[in-house]
Amino acid sequence: MAKILIIGSANADLMLAVPVLPKPGETVRGRDFVVAPGGKGANQAVAAARLGGEVSFVGCIGDDAFGSSLRGALSDSGVDVSHLQVAAGVASGIAMVMTEASGENSIAISGGANDRLMPEDIDVLAALIGQASLLICQFESPMATVERALELARSRGVPVLLNPAPARPIADSWLDGLRFLVPNRHELATLSGLAINHPGDIEVAARQLLASGVQTVIVTLGRDGVAHIDSAGITIHPAPVVDAVDTTGAGDTFVGAFAAHWCRSADTDAAIAFAQRAAAFSVTSRGAQASMPWLADLD
Numbered sequence: 001m002a003k004i005l006i007i008g009s010a011n012a013d014l015m016l017a018v019p020v021l022p023k024p025g026e027t028v029r030g031r032d033f034v035v036a037p038g039g040k041g042a043n044q045a046v047a048a049a050r051l052g053g054e055v056s057f058v059g060c061i062g063d064d065a066f067g068s069s070l071r072g073a074l075s076d077s078g079v080d081v082s083h084l085q086v087a088a089g090v091a092s093g094i095a096m097v098m099t100e101a102s103g104e105n106s107i108a109i110s111g112g113a114n115d116r117l118m119p120e121d122i123d124v125l126a127a128l129i130g131q132a133s134l135l136i137c138q139f140e141s142p143m144a145t146v147e148r149a150l151e152l153a154r155s156r157g158v159p160v161l162l163n164p165a166p167a168r169p170i171a172d173s174w175l176d177g178l179r180f181l182v183p184n185r186h187e188l189a190t191l192s193g194l195a196i197n198h199p200g201d202i203e204v205a206a207r208q209l210l211a212s213g214v215q216t217v218i219v220t221l222g223r224d225g226v227a228h229i230d231s232a233g234i235t236i237h238p239a240p241v242v243d244a245v246d247t248t249g250a251g252d253t254f255v256g257a258f259a260a261h262w263c264r265s266a267d268t269d270a271a272i273a274f275a276q277r278a279a280a281f282s283v284t285s286r287g288a289q290a291s292m293p294w295l296a297d298l299d
């Protein structure tokens, strides 16, 4: 089976439902506090594994209670955690997640043990990277570590999907040869340096990234759907209509589901449609990993 290797973060999400997201200096009364497994890398691994992918996750957790439950959540979804590291005496990563009634959220993270995943930790996994059918990275790990993973994949001809979240500017050299770049609107603006105010701006910004060597740009636009841009043109895939309760992890569900389908089918449009269904399913209940579908849920 095609192997998906995901290098990234695992966080304990401290989740609070609020009527509206507080403005600076404002206090709002929340409810339904829960601690749930999250982190962009772990979320994407869980989504891909639940949807039929053979997935290995590389990350770093602390030797605390949060770390144990993050490992358990990955294993329970069928993710191989044999390369998951533990940083002694370091707290696991956490994310403070506030979700308002519309389903929109606001997130602040503390990297914790995620920040201990070093480039040298990736060097020793060169053989594992070389065996992957797809490598997926995001930006919640140290940037030098992400860069090393991309270099190793590139030198071994392994296709890479980069989800540049949370948004950070990068050198053009990072983009060269990427099989898939999957930003949201905000991340697209950061990477391209262009404002995204109108629908036409998306194609202009994406074409700039294609010119830097990306093969396919897939822009996730929430309820506006997905824009797929490559040398053949642009396709807009409308989003399934659902009542959103919590959008936390919807982008991660999209990435994991896309990877699972693409590794089976090598069909980008079909993988996008599948990933949209998975992401739509995920926003109908609370939590990042808690709301992600299994294959049977999408039948």
Ligand code: RIB
Pocket: 009, 011, 012, 013, 037, 038, 039, 040, 043, 094, 095, 107, 109, 140, 248, 249, 250, 251, 252, 288
């Ligand atoms: O993408 C959603 C994730 O972002 C949350 O699970 C949180 O941990 C942050 O990393």
